[in-house]
Amino acid sequence: MTIGILGGGQLGRMLAQAAYPFGVRVRCFDPDPAASAGHVSQLVVGNYNDELALKEFSDGLDVVTYEFENVPVETIAYLEKTLKVYPSREALEIGQDRLKEKMFFKELGIPIAETRSAESAEEYFAAIRDLGYPVVVKTRRFGYDGKGQYLLKNERESRKVWEELRRSRVVLEQYIPFDGELSLLTVRSRSGSMAFYPLIRNNHREGILRMSRVPAAAGDLQSLAEQYAQSMMERLEYVGVFAIEFFQHDGKLLANEMAPRVHNSGHWTIEGAVTSQFENHIRAILDYPLGATAVQGSVTMVNLIGRLPDLNGILAIPDVHLHLYGKSPRKNRKIGHITIVAGDDLSMESKLTEVLNNIGHHE
Amino acid sequence: MTIGILGGGQLGRMLAQAAYPFGVRVRCFDPDPAASAGHVSQLVVGNYNDELALKEFSDGLDVVTYEFENVPVETIAYLEKTLKVYPSREALEIGQDRLKEKMFFKELGIPIAETRSAESAEEYFAAIRDLGYPVVVKTRRFGYDGKGQYLLKNERESRKVWEELRRSRVVLEQYIPFDGELSLLTVRSRSGSMAFYPLIRNNHREGILRMSRVPAAAGDLQSLAEQYAQSMMERLEYVGVFAIEFFQHDGKLLANEMAPRVHNSGHWTIEGAVTSQFENHIRAILDYPLGATAVQGSVTMVNLIGRLPDLNGILAIPDVHLHLYGKSPRKNRKIGHITIVAGDDLSMESKLTEVLNNIGHHE
Numbered sequence: 161m162t163i164g165i166l167g168g169g170q171l172g173r174m175l176a177q178a179a180y181p182f183g184v185r186v187r188c189f190d191p192d193p194a195a196s197a198g199h200v201s202q203l204v205v206g207n208y209n210d211e212l213a214l215k216e217f218s219d220g221l222d223v224v225t226y227e228f229e230n231v232p233v234e235t236i237a238y239l240e241k242t243l244k245v246y247p248s249r250e251a252l253e254i255g256q257d258r259l260k261e262k263m264f265f266k267e268l269g270i271p272i273a274e275t276r277s278a279e280s281a282e283e284y285f286a287a288i289r290d291l292g293y294p295v296v297v298k299t300r301r302f303g304y305d306g307k308g309q310y311l312l313k314n315e316r317e318s319r320k321v322w323e324e325l326r327r328s329r330v331v332l333e334q335y336i337p338f339d340g341e342l343s344l345l346t347v348r349s350r351s352g353s354m355a356f357y358p359l360i361r362n363n364h365r366e367g368i369l370r371m372s373r374v375p376a377a378a379g380d381l382q383s384l385a386e387q388y389a390q391s392m393m394e395r396l397e398y399v400g401v402f403a404i405e406f407f408q409h410d411g412k413l414l415a416n417e418m419a420p421r422v423h424n425s426g427h428w429t430i431e432g433a434v435t436s437q438f439e440n441h442i443r444a445i446l447d448y449p450l451g452a453t454a455v456q457g458s459v460t461m462v463n464l465i466g467r468l469p470d471l472n473g474i475l476a477i478p479d480v481h482l483h484l485y486g487k488s489p490r491k492n493r494k495i496g497h498i499t500i501v502a503g504d505d506l507s508m509e510s511k512l513t514e515v516l517n518n519i520g521h522h523e
Numbered sequence: 524m525t526i527g528i529l530g531g532g533q534l535g536r537m538l539a540q541a542a543y544p545f546g547v548r549v550r551c552f553d554p555d556p557a558a559s560a561g562h563v564s565q566l567v568v569g570n571y572n573d574e575l576a577l578k579e580f581s582d583g584l585d586v587v588t589y590e591f592e593n594v595p596v597e598t599i600a601y602l603e604k605t606l607k608v609y610p611s612r613e614a615l616e617i618g619q620d621r622l623k624e625k626m627f628f629k630e631l632g633i634p635i636a637e638t639r640s641a642e643s644a645e646e647y648f649a650a651i652r653d654l655g656y657p658v659v660v661k662t663r664r665f666g667y668d669g670k671g672q673y674l675l676k677n678e679r680e681s682r683k684v685w686e687e688l689r690r691s692r693v694v695l696e697q698y699i700p701f702d703g704e705l706s707l708l709t710v711r712s713r714s715g716s717m718a719f720y721p722l723i724r725n726n727h728r729e730g731i732l733r734m735s736r737v738p739a740a741a742g743d744l745q746s747l748a749e750q751y752a753q754s755m756m757e758r759l760e761y762v763g764v765f766a767i768e769f770f771q772h773d774g775k776l777l778a779n780e781m782a783p784r785v786h787n788s789g790h791w792t793i794e795g796a797v798t799s800q801f802e803n804h805i806r807a808i809l810d811y812p813l814g815a816t817a818v819q820g821s822v823t824m825v826n827l828i829g830r831l832p833d834l835n836g837i838l839a840i841p842d843v844h845l846h847l848y849g850k851s852p853r854k855n856r857k858i859g860h861i862t863i864v865a866g867d868d869l870s871m872e873s874k875l876t877e878v879l880n881n882i883g884h885h886e
Contacts, residue, residue: 183847
């Protein structure tokens with residue numbers, strides 16, 4: 161049995177690591193011959209529209225998944241001719257377009273921030289007048305880690321950003337002065353069973369996820385978030401891990417984004433949950449029963465961004481788990497993460513302080 | 524950074540999986556092109572005396588280790604000319620010869636069953652007269668999983684086994700009607716720091732490990748076992764994970780065997796300890812601080828031997844972790860293991876019963 165993964169980044173790498181205990185082989189596909197997942201699995205190098213490379217990739221595979229939501233839909237359509245691909249093409253199409261995403265949330269009655277789309281200067285400036293400053297503008301496609309995303313505070317900034325973005329279609333959103341950022345990771349198997357991880361509390365800076373913590377102490381919001389997720393997964397006949405990012409605002413949840421894949425905010429599940437998001441994704445696409453999603457104690461995940469910490473210092477802290485992705489350090493690049501597992505919040509605080517001091521990363 | 528592993532079996536496979544979170548690459552060496560570890564890492568195929576293949580294997584490596592104690596000492600000597608190899612050649616030499624092993628235990632004052640060696644029929648029958656029936660006879664070399672090992676109950680059996688073994692040098696041991704089989708897994712880093720896992724209670728059948736459980740409820744024996752292990756590791760300037768198997772007899776420990784490598788009785792550490800034996804072996808050979816070895820609750824590992832269980836049934840049991848090695852099933856072949864983690868012994872019993880019923884493996 162061989163599993164194919166489109167995309168060879170760290171998510172593909174950790175999916176491969178989670179797949180091996182099932183006795184399967186893993187083959188990734190990536191345009192970059194140095195792709196991180198290629199260090200730990202077979203790797204076929206090619207562009208996503210290169211049929212010859214895709215043929216080589218798909219030869220002998222039993223099932224295909226993806227770790228990257230910017231895989232062209234045409235690539236999935238091509239592979240679907242001969243193979244099962246999970247999650248569905250529809251989920252990917254929605255996940256790669258911020259406007260479709262917002263419309264999908266609305267269609268299912270899931271609250272979102274007030275949103276407009278714009279394809280012309282007229283529509284853009286009209287939307288800003290409607291929504292008022294501050295306002296968030298995002299390109300509809302190819303955004304991640306804060307790329308293609310701006311917070312506009314005045315007329316001058318809106319003009320400048322429009323100049324930058326003029327060839328892009330954009331969405332504009334009312335700025336939410338949120339009380340917190342939460343994400344829900346869920347998983348649905350081929351046979352339709354579902355499992356939900358506890359809500360995760362996230363911190364972003366410059367649009368990049370810095371830290372994720374569970375439990376999120378979000379009270380009633382857990383069941384509300386699960387209800388939203390269930391309606392989305394059922395509507396899409398979704399298979400695999402599915403992530404939704406929310407703003408917590410005024411006691412409510414506003415859906416911000418979705419990702420049809422394993423998600424950075426769920427990396428803590430490797431050591432912090434009974435079954436990791438990566439293993440549950442593999443179980444889902446292989447049609448095995450899903451694993452338990454309970455959190456074990458108090459868990460914090462800290463991203464390693466741009467540079468390596470002092471590894472001897474980090475590894476000397478008990479209950480700290482290091483994950484490096486084999487990527488060379490570069491500004492704003494995620495090169496690894498650290499998971500801290502503690503029995504309670506108090507011992508978490510002291511370990512977390514030690515970790516943050518070590519990596520010179522203070523929030 | 525690339526780690527080389529001599530041997531491409533499941534131990535190499537699980538070492539590779541534990542190495543990847545350190546951002547390193549892994550290359551295994553095995554005579555079998557289908558070697559299990561080759562599914563998850565680079566694999567160089569060759570015989571252990573094939574210098575050309577060893578050259579290809581060693582090219583660009585940063586450090587070498589082994590997962591198999593029958594690697595010829597000459598292979599290690601060859602690689603040591605250009606590379607650091609851990610654990611030391613001396614540990615391997617002792618570990619692959621049952622007589623040297625026994626002499627090493629004795630030299631350090633570690634109790635063992637009464638033992639004789641024999642290279643001739645005269646010595647063999649004299650030893651049996653000395654020790655009395657029942658008596659255990661083992662070939663000095665290449666024994667594992669009960670191979671090359673016999674329990675003799677009478678004259679007729681001793682003659683028959685001597686006919687089979689006449690070309691081998693053997694050791695004969697007084698039979699110990701033990702109260703239990705325990706193993707201790709320990710690890711020592713390049714800088715000399717040490718860590719000890721809790722004693723493990725093991726069940727063998729037909730010389731093959733079936734089940735390992737922690738905590739072993741062995742009382743005072745933990746500190747005694749640690750003292751024995753420490754003297755051995757210090758004497759060998761040992762680097763890596765080291766395993767000692769003991770008989771528990773009459774409130775004492777008798778050392779039975781040692782293994783200069785990660786060990787089947789420690790597979791439970793992947794989910795059941797803060798740091799797995801595989802990760803600690805990698806930390807040790809890379810000279811990182813060792814990770815915590817505490818057990819988390821009540822943990823049982825069950826080997827999958829000879830045939831695959833019903834995977835859907837197994838994966839539906841909560842807190843059960845499956846590990847398949849990608850090996851095709853064959854009589855008496857270890858093809859995977861299952862780890863069960865429970866909060867306490869009571870909930871362990873019900874889960875374990877479910878697992879054993881599922882795999883049709885009753886003890």
